[in-house]
Amino acid sequence: MTRFVSLNQFVNLWECDENDHMNVQFYFAKFQDAAQLFAMCHKLDDQLGPLINRHVRYHCELRGGAQIQITSSVIVAFGDLIAPGEGCFIQHVMRETTTGRIAATALDWHRGSLPPVSDALCDEANTAVMPRGLKDPADLTPRQPPQEDGLIIARGILHPGLCDGDMLARDQAYISAVSDAASHAWERVGLNVKWLESQGFGRVAVEMRLHILSPMKVGTAYQMQLGYTGLQARALTKRYDFFDMRDGAHLAILEAAVMLLNHTTRKSEPLPDFTRAKVTAMLGAS
Structure with missing residues (x-):
């Protein structure tokens, strides 16, 4: 205990x-x-x-x-x-x-x-x-922001309401940004709102790991790069890298293990074949 x-x-x-x-x-x-x-x-x-x-x-x-x-x-x-x-x-x-x-x-x-x-x-x-879906250590080597706009999943600005007394981002700032971007990430693998509603499903995270490399300050304009890192029958893992839009600094890494949620049974559902195919192709290209 x-x-x-x-x-x-x-x-x-x-x-x-x-x-x-x-x-x-x-x-x-x-x-x-x-x-x-x-x-x-x-x-x-x-x-x-x-x-x-x-x-x-x-x-x-x-x-x-x-x-x-x-x-x-x-x-x-x-x-x-x-x-x-x-x-x-x-x-x-x-x-x-x-x-x-x-x-x-x-x-x-x-x-x-x-x-x-x-x-x-x-x-x-x-x-x-103890870690379960995200057992392997993350690669914390600083990266450069992507040059292709298609690799960017979201952009945002850090507002004071998500900062601490020193005007540095609280954890919630990173997680709320990922939460807002998540539906767009799911859509890239075919799980859009229309399909989810037709099935009575939702999308949930079951595990997350946050690494802050350089804390964001209030007013920071940031962009997030999305990458898929793993695939199982009912879950996939992905990684969001945060970059400062002014100087390109690598700010943070958020890893997530996610699943489909059946809104009736409140249990997970297998990922459909079309999603598995899209994620597999992205894994092969990375």
């Missing part, structure tokens, strides 16, 4: 999307708040090294009105599990309090190590926190 209650909150209806559940951007927003509060309450702010990435898994849907609690702890042992790399790891578990079920988890990977902390703040790694 993770030890410290870092956040108690509630799912507002305005945080829900067309699938009638909380949008992915708000999971990241709540996990970022929980991480900051956990560090602040235990005076770890200056002891934790830079964050390498935040890896979020979505375990079950949270509908409007759900009451949630996040508990956090320092991972001191992985047992039979494999650590993603060298460094310090903080885990966060979000539960729906009425049933106690795990709704989502976050694994924060920091550079360096922590000095000894209280046993009350430590735990073994929770299996629900």
